[in-house]
Amino acid sequence: xxxxxxxxxxxxxxxxxxxxxxxxxxxxxxxxxxxxxxxxxxxxxxxxxxxxxxxxxxxxxxxxxxxxxxxxxxxxxxxxxxxxxxxxxxxxxxxxxxxxxxxxxxx
Amino acid sequence: xxxxxxxxxxxxxxxxxxxxxxxxxxxxxxxxxxxxxxxxxxxxxxxxxxxxxxxxxxxxxxxxxxxxxxxxxxxxxxxxxxxxxxxxxxxxxxxxxxxxxxxxxxxxxxxxxxxxxxxxxxxxxxxxxxxxxxxxxxxxxxxxxxxxxxxxxxxxxxxxxxxxxxxxxxxxxxxxxxxxxxxxxxxxxxxxxxxxxxxxxxxxxxxxxxxxxxxxxxxxxxxxxxxxxxxxxxxxxxxxxxxxxxxxxxxxxxxxxxxxxxxxxxxxxxxxxxxxx
Numbered sequence: 001x002x003x004x005x006x007x008x009x010x011x012x013x014x015x016x017x018x019x020x021x022x023x024x025x026x027x028x029x030x031x032x033x034x035x036x037x038x039x040x041x042x043x044x045x046x047x048x049x050x051x052x053x054x055x056x057x058x059x060x061x062x063x064x065x066x067x068x069x070x071x072x073x074x075x076x077x078x079x080x081x082x083x084x085x086x087x088x089x090x091x092x093x094x095x096x097x098x099x100x101x102x103x104x105x106x107x
Numbered sequence: 108x109x110x111x112x113x114x115x116x117x118x119x120x121x122x123x124x125x126x127x128x129x130x131x132x133x134x135x136x137x138x139x140x141x142x143x144x145x146x147x148x149x150x151x152x153x154x155x156x157x158x159x160x161x162x163x164x165x166x167x168x169x170x171x172x173x174x175x176x177x178x179x180x181x182x183x184x185x186x187x188x189x190x191x192x193x194x195x196x197x198x199x200x201x202x203x204x205x206x207x208x209x210x211x212x213x214x215x216x217x218x219x220x221x222x223x224x225x226x227x228x229x230x231x232x233x234x235x236x237x238x239x240x241x242x243x244x245x246x247x248x249x250x251x252x253x254x255x256x257x258x259x260x261x262x263x264x265x266x267x268x269x270x271x272x273x274x275x276x277x278x279x280x281x282x283x284x285x286x287x288x289x290x291x292x293x294x295x296x297x298x299x300x301x302x303x304x305x306x307x308x309x310x311x312x313x314x315x316x317x318x319x320x321x322x323x324x325x326x327x328x329x330x331x332x333x334x335x336x337x338x339x340x341x342x343x344x345x346x347x348x349x350x351x352x353x354x355x356x357x358x359x360x361x362x363x364x365x366x367x368x369x370x371x372x373x374x375x376x377x378x379x380x381x382x383x384x
Contacts, residue, residue: 051286051360053352054293086293093291101288104299105134106141 029073036080037064043087052094078082112275131270131280131370138371139278141303155378161307163318168285169382178255178328178380184186185256188249190324195326202256211261211377215268215366217276224279224362228254228337234287246343251335252301258326258379261265266323266377268370283367292351301345315382322369324381338365 041061047053064079143151159166189207201223203210212296214227225233231253241252267278270276289299301310302318309315325338332340339361343353354360 010327042370048352051354055350055352056348058352089293090291093295097289097291100284101290101297104288104297104303105284106137106303 006026030068033064033068033073033076033080036077036084037061039081040083040087043084043091047087047090047094051092052090054086054090057083060086128222130277134284135371139319139374142306142317145186145306146317153373154317154372155323155375157320157324157381157383158314158316161317165314172382176328177330177382178326178335181252181255181326181328182259182378183255184249185252185259188253190258193235193240195238195351197238199231199234199253202230202237205259206256208260209264211258211379212264212267215369216364217271217273217279217366219271219273219275222275224366226357226365227257228339229357229362231257245337247332247334247336247338251337251340254326254337255335255380258324258377261377262379264377266369266372266375268366268373270370272350278365279363280370283363283365284358286364289368292346292349294349298345316347318368318371320372320375322365322372323375323377324379326379327381327383329383333378351360 040057044053044061044076047057060079060083062077064083067073067079068076139151142154146161147155156166156169159169188201200206206290211227214230214340215224217223218225228250231250232245236242243253263312270280287298290300299318302321306315306317322338325341326335327341328335337356339356341357342361342364346353
């Protein structure tokens with residue numbers, strides 16, 4: 001085996017390895033995304049079930065899916081973070097209002 | 108002995124509860140008084156005119172619009188639809204007494220058998236479905252036209268929602284009430300924040316109308332919509348203004364909201380359809 005052949009194998013191995021890493025990280029990105037997306041969507045649904053969903057939450061989640069599909073992982077995650085925050089805030093609002101509304105009724 | 112004491116104390120508690128909150132009628136009296144006190148110069152019967160009952164400047168323009176009302180076409184369309192027979196030979200007149208005249212005042216009501224609030228729009232679609240026709244969409248279009256016609260031939264009748272002695276009916280009323288006073292949406296407003304406490308104030312280009320009389324004149328022609336819309340279309344729009352997700356017209360929550368809000372206006376006249384900005 002000469003030196004040229006050796007280095008050819010080496011390069012080929014390196015490329016395969018790098019590709020593997022890349023695929024693995026993409027798969028991890030996708031798994032991350034799916035888990036977070038589902039979490040945010042569950043929050044949204046919980047708020048919707050008590051008529052407390054906010055207007056834009058669903059749209060953030062839809063757009064997140066599109067961005068993820070287009071490879072814009074960071075943008076997609078930022079959108080999910082917004083949806084997650086809105087879902088939590090909406091649920092907290094519903095909880096807070098459980099008693100507060102009574103004070104607004106004209107007596 | 109112990110049992111008797113428990114019984115006695117629960118009777119006492121129940122009595123205290125009753126005297127603290129006597130129910131819808133007590134709510135209605137306080138609700139109407141709130142607006143009568145807030146707008147002492149508005150004649151009590153005039154609250155059916157929404158923002159124009161408290162805003163002299165825009166009232167002038169509106170009166171001019173009312174001379175050639177933009178909802179007239181919808182009334183005509185609604186009349187024609189109302190008088191067109193279904194495929195089975197029957198028509199709306201078989202569902203609404205007296206050719207629909209003065210039928211507006213019968214809605215909304217609570218139907219104990221169905222255990223739900225029945226609105227005029229729901230009754231129109233029920234009539235269609237019972238006669239083998241497809242239901243219509245609830246926010247605008249043909250359904251709003253039929254509703255406009257029935258409102259027109261019921262003008263001058265008084266809003267008179269009755270809450271029967273039925274746990275379901277009272278619950279529906281309470282749900283509607285709670286919906287009205289709860290803050291929601293990203294902007295964190297309740298209906299009453301805008302149409303009660305802040306009514307008369309300006310938000311952007313609009314002044315906020317008082318909630319008293321809100322249901323009297325629907326459906327309305329809105330220039331912003333470029334057409335007619337039902338009361339529930341308006342509910343949805345107001346929910347979305349505060350960045351809450353609007354609900355579907357004729358969803359349980361909106362029917363109950365209409366039930367509550369109509370009860371609050373008991374005694375006022377129906378004057379629909381209306382024209383609004």
